[in-house]
Amino acid sequence: MKLSTKGRYGLRALLDLALHQGEGLILLKDIARRQEVSLPYLEHLIAPLIAAGLVKSARGAHGGVSLLKPPSEIKLSEVVQLLEGSIAPVDCVNNPMLCHRSASCATRDIWTEMKRAMSQVLDSMTLQDLVERQRQKGQAETEMYYI
Amino acid sequence: MKLSTKGRYGLRALLDLALHQGEGLILLKDIARRQEVSLPYLEHLIAPLIAAGLVKSARGAHGGVSLLKPPSEIKLSEVVQLLEGSIAPVDCVNNPMLCHRSASCATRDIWTEMKRAMSQVLDSMTLQDLVERQRQKGQAETEMYYI
């Protein structure tokens, strides 16, 4: 029941991008440095986000990436779905045909309920919420230096 | 974000055991057949449940396994924890020291919230709930034959 690095690093990369919104194109290299992810790997993490239209990219000198939609319109459920695929703990939750026991399987109901609970969390949060949360933490961190 | 077969088969095995409660010792072989899991694999799935005191076992002829606690006192969260380990989507949720970014990481808050939502589902359900749910399904299934 663990998230892979795609989901973890990918969401962090997207948050990084959202935090630098309005600064034009952001270099993948800079995101990689700030988020402590290797550049070649980050490229693979960003790819599905570009393909899905969440992020736009420009090659060449002065190229980079930036958000294509406002953070308030990007639900975390969408991001996790893109990076990790379905959040369902078991495949039969999405596709009952995968197992002939599905119709009469009580445990499947549990996994379905778990998926619902997880989706509720991720559906109710946007990238904007994450940005605000991060800014608060950043603020708190800065204040620490004065103690 | 997938459950492994340990969690899936293991919970099914325990439900099977609960459904046959009061029938004395149940053969692993029978559970394996009913749940369509290989016997050698099932043995490994049952082991942690025995070690944790949820299941008692008897070797030798007329041996077998049975529940040691009433199903109503076995929370699904406990079962999943035993079979799969922590349900936390990321290890840093349980142990912030694993990553030096923990204190200032907003995404970690998301994963913490997800863990809470998942735990709530599994904490609020017992094996008894699962038994009742299964009996209803079994009932519905039986009725089908008369149509």
Add this chain to the structure above:
DNA sequence: TAATTGTTGACTAAAATAATCAACTTGATA
């Protein structure tokens, strides 16, 4: 055209998963 930046696909090492197999221990019973 040279430098910079993102894109893509091939490849690989390491780890986790999902088992199987075999040797062993225990308990019941003939």
Add this chain to the structure above:
DNA sequence: TATCAAGTTGATTATTTTAGTCAACAATTA
């Protein structure tokens, strides 16, 4: 007490997934 029927444990293995790296390529700008 010999034997058989269980469960127990540890070693081993094949497969899949994960987490990357590397290199060739494409596009853009100065």
